Amino acid sequence: MGVQEQYPFDVEAVRDDFPILDRKVGGDPETPGQGEGDDTPLVYLDNAATSHTPDPVVDTIADYYRGYNANVHRGIHQLSQEASVAYEEAHDTVADFVGAAGREEIVFTKNATEAMNLVAYAWGLEELGPGDNVVLTEMEHHSSLVTWQQIGKRTGADVRFVEVTDEGRLDMDHAAALIDDDTEMVSVVHVSNALGTINPIRELADLAHDRDALIFADGAQSVPNRPVDVADLDVDFLAFSSHKMCGPTGIGALYGREALLDSMQPYLYGGDMIRRVSFEDSTWEDLPWKFEAGTPSIAQGIGFAAAIDYLDEIGMDRIESHESLLAEYAHDELSALGGVEIYGPPGDDRGGLVAFNVEGVHAHDLSSILNDYGVAIRAGDHCTQPLHDELGISASARASFYVYNTVSEIDALVEAVGEARDLFA
Structure with missing residues (x-):
């Protein structure tokens, strides 16, 4: 059976919902889609940075602006009432998606970074002090690492880092040693955006709670592509972003246990x-509104809920299976090229991305060459500069996959990487 025949859903039918995937690239970036050189099919493999948005979600956002655009929670008139109901029900949709008890446990933020900052400032500045510690990992995204680092500087709390093994996994013995009676918070990425590592959140939650500490999971790379249930993970906080899961930019969510958010x-x-x-x-409003000051991102919130409905229709179990299939295939095919170093766990045990370097080719040069072939990937440190320092590299190339990607697109990636390798040989 071919790899394509193992797709867990009709990928071509999904692709029909994303007109941008029909783009030709290679022309003048000042006139996108209109340049004379636009003749190369787009192969979009930068989904860990942001995903594309399907027509049903775009239509939902357009319907809001065309039909009931109004501010929420402030008007008696019909448009305001309709917008308020849709915006509030969007919280319900997000809550159901991650297994939260209700809308009281879902705060809309502008992204996962703001969700982390909300907890760090609203909880961390009040609860942390000299003698306390916060435990992170060496693979944290800057949105977590820098935030807790700076809160540590303000409060005098120590910030510790769980080491990463040579295979790109967390050293859980080291984690158990670092999390002690003085630990107040464990903040850990669920799926690494650089290594693809799927971290054992429930095991870390048990370690944290055994020491009366809290745990914050960064779900930016997990919530979009696998079933995530906050009760099963036993996390106290979870952050994720709409724009990585078929939704609009400018909105994300913080899950928090109601008792914690209330305090x-x-x-x-x-x-x-x-x-x-x-x-x-x-005095403050009830949850979650006390954390949503000013006019919120109304259209984005409604679009966020539409994106979740879209993903639910495909099925999160099937999305996880699809990404796993693509990640394993990409890992194996890139490995077979020769001259390619891949970072992180084996191909059959990672999230839907592959970070790598080609011998003799800087990641930025590689990305530029691949762009000539229409292949869009990410190059740099992926907001994990300390991790790259530990790996002894300044940058890496990263291909990341989503619901609309195909095996043939990975073949195009591998072919282009081979051409770049040969060019610099």
């Missing part, structure tokens, strides 16, 4: 997050 003070103040204001003091 935290907001760190953004203004309209809509208050219950009553006097010249002397203010």
